[in-house]
Amino acid sequence: MRPKITPFFLLAVVPAAILLALTAFTLIRTLPQEDLKGKYTYKDFETALKCRSCHPGIYEQWSQAMMSQAYTHHWDEIEYFELAVPHAEVNPSLKGPVDGCNGCHAPLAFMGGTLPPPRPEEKSMANESVSCEVCHLTQRAQTDPPFNFSYYIVPGQTKYSGRLPEIESPAHKIVQSDFHRTTEFCGNCHNEQNPYGIWVKSTQMEWKEGPYAAEGVRCQDCHMPKGGPYQLALMGKTVDDARLHLFHGAHDPGKVRGTIEVRIEPDIRLAEPGESIVFTVALFNQKTGHKFPTGSVEDRIAWLDVEATDAKGNKYHLNVDKKGFEGEEYTISGDYLAYQDMGIPLKIKDFKGVQRDGIPFGNRIFRMPYFDEQGNMTIMQWNTFSQGVDYRIGPRETKVEKFTFRIPYEAAPGEMTVHAVLNYQLLVKPVADYLKVPSDESAILVVNDHSTKVEILP
Numbered sequence: 355m356r357p358k359i360t361p362f363f364l365l366a367v368v369p370a371a372i373l374l375a376l377t378a379f380t381l382i383r384t385l386p387q388e389d390l391k392g393k394y395t396y397k398d399f400e401t402a403l404k405c406r407s408c409h410p411g412i413y414e415q416w417s418q419a420m421m422s423q424a425y426t427h428h429w430d431e432i433e434y435f436e437l438a439v440p441h442a443e444v445n446p447s448l449k450g451p452v453d454g455c456n457g458c459h460a461p462l463a464f465m466g467g468t469l470p471p472p473r474p475e476e477k478s479m480a481n482e483s484v485s486c487e488v489c490h491l492t493q494r495a496q497t498d499p500p501f502n503f504s505y506y507i508v509p510g511q512t513k514y515s516g517r518l519p520e521i522e523s524p525a526h527k528i529v530q531s532d533f534h535r536t537t538e539f540c541g542n543c544h545n546e547q548n549p550y551g552i553w554v555k556s557t558q559m560e561w562k563e564g565p566y567a568a569e570g571v572r573c574q575d576c577h578m579p580k581g582g583p584y585q586l587a588l589m590g591k592t593v594d595d596a597r598l599h600l601f602h603g604a605h606d607p608g609k610v611r612g613t614i615e616v617r618i619e620p621d622i623r624l625a626e627p628g629e630s631i632v633f634t635v636a637l638f639n640q641k642t643g644h645k646f647p648t649g650s651v652e653d654r655i656a657w658l659d660v661e662a663t664d665a666k667g668n669k670y671h672l673n674v675d676k677k678g679f680e681g682e683e684y685t686i687s688g689d690y691l692a693y694q695d696m697g698i699p700l701k702i703k704d705f706k707g708v709q710r711d712g713i714p715f716g717n718r719i720f721r722m723p724y725f726d727e728q729g730n731m732t733i734m735q736w737n738t739f740s741q742g743v744d745y746r747i748g749p750r751e752t753k754v755e756k757f758t759f760r761i762p763y764e765a766a767p768g769e770m771t772v773h774a775v776l777n778y779q780l781l782v783k784p785v786a787d788y789l790k791v792p793s794d795e796s797a798i799l800v801v802n803d804h805s806t807k808v809e810i811l812p
């Protein structure tokens with residue numbers, strides 16, 4: 355039987371259906387960049403190896419940078435395949451956001467492959483990670499601020515670049531693009547909002563609020579410094595101001611080293627056992643254009659460790675003085691369990707978590723904690739429901755910490771050296787150990803150190 359088109363149907367059902375369709379449409383189409391999912395095929399893009407045949411120097415620089423390994427790097431593979439993908443299987447509403455990991459880590463797979471993409475060992479185009487094509491086909495940002503792979507991209511033989519070539523390339527056309535000289539270009543992937551609407555990455559926005567934006571010093575100036583003489587392409591021009599594709603960041607110990615300057619001084623130079631000396635440590639961020647740490651803040655831990663050594667070589671650990679701000683307990687290391695939400699994708703019932711910090715107790719930590727819905731700390735940024743106190747060191751900011759140290763009665767008379775060191779780990783060690791992430795990801799990087807001396811009276 356065919357349904358009759360009655361006046362009721364025309365006046366009530368049709369408008370209601372249209373309204374419903376419209377709401378569903380706006381709910382699904384919240385971000386223009388979601389349209390990129392599956393829009394193209396792998397064949398629409400060229401591999402970086404092809405670019406290499408004429409741009410060998412830039413290729414070799416890029417191939418040593420993390421952006422060429424954004425899909426294949428061990429920790430990325432572990433977090434994506436052992437936590438994120440299984441989490442979306444348990445909770446299907448996460449399928450979109452977890453597919454979205456690839457929007458930044460494996461854009462070619464996001465635009466033209468299957469999701470989840472094949473594992474790195476299967477060597478699909480997902481392994482291209484953030485390749486030449488991803489950046490040089492990008493024309494603009496689709497949102498303001500740029501975030502969550504908001505790049506507008508059209509595959510083809512027209513590449514976009516900050517510089518207009520003087521020699522025509524036999525392989526492609528070049529369109530000069532001022533957009534490539536902006537920080538919004540990087541912000542397309544270096545700002546990220548998760549399904550709860552939390553900014554889980556905000557490097558470009560941190561930059562924008564800081565002193566370097568006002569001075570016009572952009573991401574490219576520190577991560578793609580100008581250098582030469584350098585040949586831009588085989589048979590191409592040699593220039594003195596080539597944009598080197600170094601993209602060195604937290605995985606380059608040399609880039610991290612010296613980022614923060616550390617100075618320590620005592621309030622008095624002479625003390626008897628039982629007396630207290632107050633040591634003041636100043637930490638000045640001289641190098642980063644954003645906060646330190648930035649980016650994957652949920653994984654990172656930077657901590658200040660202060661230790662005294664007396665004339666006989668006995669060592670004493672100094673605890674940081676509390677300042678009394680809200681949430682301070684997350685900035686002083688101690689014996690706490692955290693990261694219980696890893697139990698969901700790992701399918702461990704009532705997972706009790708692992709140690710929160712994995713460093714000596716009583717140290718000051720420079721971090722911003724991410725919390726899940728239950729209020730436990732999490733490294734699963736997509737599962738972040740709220741963030742705690744932001745105790746990171748801003749660009750050109752100086753943090754001052756005090757350590758009140760009561761000289762122990764057993765301390766040997768004579769010279770006592772007090773050493774302050776700022777350490778950095780890309781991934782908190784208890785999590786790295788638990789998930790069997792290769793140890794380079796949790797190796798201790800020394801950012802900086804300084805020492806001072808006091809005299810202990812007999």
Ligand code: HEC
Nearest residue numbers: 400405408486515517518519520521523525586587590591
């Ligand atoms: C057959 C050689 C060849 C291949 C292959 C090639 N290029 Fe080029 N490319 C050139 C030449 C030549 C220039 C101009 C260099 C100059 O200005 O001196 C150039 C210029 C560029 C520029 C502009 C920079 C400038 O010099 O002003 C970009 C960006 C670029 N290429 C990207 C790529 C990308 C991405 C690929 C791979 C998809 C690629 N190229 C593949 C030869 C090539």
Ligand code: HEC
Nearest residue numbers: 540544558561572573576603604609641642643647648649
């Ligand atoms: C004034 C120089 C400077 C500018 C400008 C700058 N950076 Fe950095 N950046 C650094 C230094 C130094 C480090 C290494 C220390 C660290 O890991 O934070 C770094 C680290 C990073 C890291 C790794 C951070 C981590 O802890 O994992 C990323 C990602 C990054 N920068 C992206 C950007 C982006 C995107 C911009 C522009 C919005 C930018 N940077 C602007 C100096 C700069």
Ligand code: HEC
Nearest residue numbers: 405409412413416484485486489516517534535574596597
């Ligand atoms: C993360 C994004 C990104 C990736 C990946 C990337 N580039 Fe670039 N590239 C840029 C930006 C941004 C500029 C322009 C910087 C400026 O003009 O300030 C640039 C400039 C260039 C230039 C011109 C250099 C100059 O001094 O003007 C060439 C040539 C080039 N890229 C080739 C490549 C090749 C080949 C690859 C892959 C091996 C590659 N790029 C990967 C972002 C990228």
Ligand code: HEC
Nearest residue numbers: 420421424430458459540543573577601602603604605606
């Ligand atoms: C298409 C997305 C995308 C764009 C555009 C992009 N990045 Fe990245 N970038 C990434 C991803 C993903 C990573 C993380 C790599 C990994 O898995 O460790 C990353 C990592 C980095 C790092 C960290 C390296 C380290 O040693 O830890 C730096 C520095 C960086 N990017 C700088 C830049 C700069 C500067 C620009 C703009 C010129 C830019 N990126 C544009 C996606 C992007």
Ligand code: HEC
Nearest residue numbers: 429430433434438454455458502503543546648649650736
């Ligand atoms: C908006 C772009 C974007 C999205 C979406 C995104 N990431 Fe990232 N991811 C980045 C950037 C940029 C970095 C590098 C930040 C830094 O160096 O501190 C990064 C870093 C990481 C790292 C740390 C790499 C390292 O070696 O330290 C892991 C692991 C990671 N992402 C996994 C994921 C997973 C899993 C998802 C999806 C749930 C995801 N990412 C979604 C941009 C993105």
